[in-house]
Amino acid sequence: MNKLKNIFEPLRTINPRTMVFLIVAEAVVALVAWQLSGGGLIPTPDKVISAIGRIFVMPDFIDNLFASLVLTVKGMTISILIALVISYLSIVPFFQPLARFVIKCRYLTLTGLIFLFTLLTQNGHQLKISLLIFGIVPFFVTSLLSVIDGINKQEYELCTTLRMNSWQTLWEVIIVGRLDQVFEVMRQNFAIAWLMITSVEGLSMSEGGLGVMLIKANKYVQLDVVFGLLVIIFLLGMAFDYILGLFRHWLFPYTKLQTR
Numbered sequence: 001m002n003k004l005k006n007i008f009e010p011l012r013t014i015n016p017r018t019m020v021f022l023i024v025a026e027a028v029v030a031l032v033a034w035q036l037s038g039g040g041l042i043p044t045p046d047k048v049i050s051a052i053g054r055i056f057v058m059p060d061f062i063d064n065l066f067a068s069l070v071l072t073v074k075g076m077t078i079s080i081l082i083a084l085v086i087s088y089l090s091i092v093p094f095f096q097p098l099a100r101f102v103i104k105c106r107y108l109t110l111t112g113l114i115f116l117f118t119l120l121t122q123n124g125h126q127l128k129i130s131l132l133i134f135g136i137v138p139f140f141v142t143s144l145l146s147v148i149d150g151i152n153k154q155e156y157e158l159c160t161t162l163r164m165n166s167w168q169t170l171w172e173v174i175i176v177g178r179l180d181q182v183f184e185v186m187r188q189n190f191a192i193a194w195l196m197i198t199s200v201e202g203l204s205m206s207e208g209g210l211g212v213m214l215i216k217a218n219k220y221v222q223l224d225v226v227f228g229l230l231v232i233i234f235l236l237g238m239a240f241d242y243i244l245g246l247f248r249h250w251l252f253p254y255t256k257l258q259t260r
Contacts, residue, residue: 106142213229
């Protein structure tokens with residue numbers, strides 16, 4: 001009874017086994033409710049599972065999946081490099097307005113900028129990469145600046161005590177000293193890139209991608225295929241998040257000590 005009471009009280013901690021049980025139980029309840037309330041246009045879980053099986057055997061599925069992954073990784077790599085340069089330069093007062101402006105670009109909608117980016121790029125691939133970067137970089141910079149702002153002043157004072165100049169302090173405290181948090185920021189913002197990828201792929205369908213498959217399925221009202229693709233995209237996103245988390249603990253083992 002005490003365990004049952006704890007899961008309904010705020011500020012309570014439960015063991016991992018209980019959490020797994022809760023996740024499975026709530027997922028089963030959600031699926032049963034979906035199955036019972038489904039029908040009509042909305043496909044039921046059994047139809048979605050059947051559609052997933054058909055999607056996996058489609059001759060172009062692997063090619064489209066690979067196209068989406070390549071575009072996502074390329075956009076993420078360029079975005080993190082740009083965001084790191086902007087964030088590190090923000091320590092220099094001259095570049096602070098630039099960093100603050102990039103942060104505010106979070107509120108710009110991509111819909112109104114597609115025409116501008118179309119004029120500035122030479123082909124569909126460059127258009128998709130440009131929009132992906134523009135959509136990701138402001139969130140990367142926002143998260144990275146939060147990491148920098150959260151650094152304890154004593155770390156800077158220690159560098160001063162060790163007679164380091166400002167550039168050495170930047171290297172030791174911010175660049176090297178926060179590599180694990182940079183990786184965590186990349187992991188957290190990967191979801192934004194994975195969320196945007198299906199949208200930008202619809203702007204140029206010649207290269208394929210999961211977004212192209214979604215648009216075609218929507219066009220022909222194949223809602224079971226649409227839901228199947230959404231489930232696949234969702235599961236892939238969770239898998240990538242888990243893998244990136246493992247890489248973080250592998251590259252920076254001391255982060256495990258901080259979370260205990």
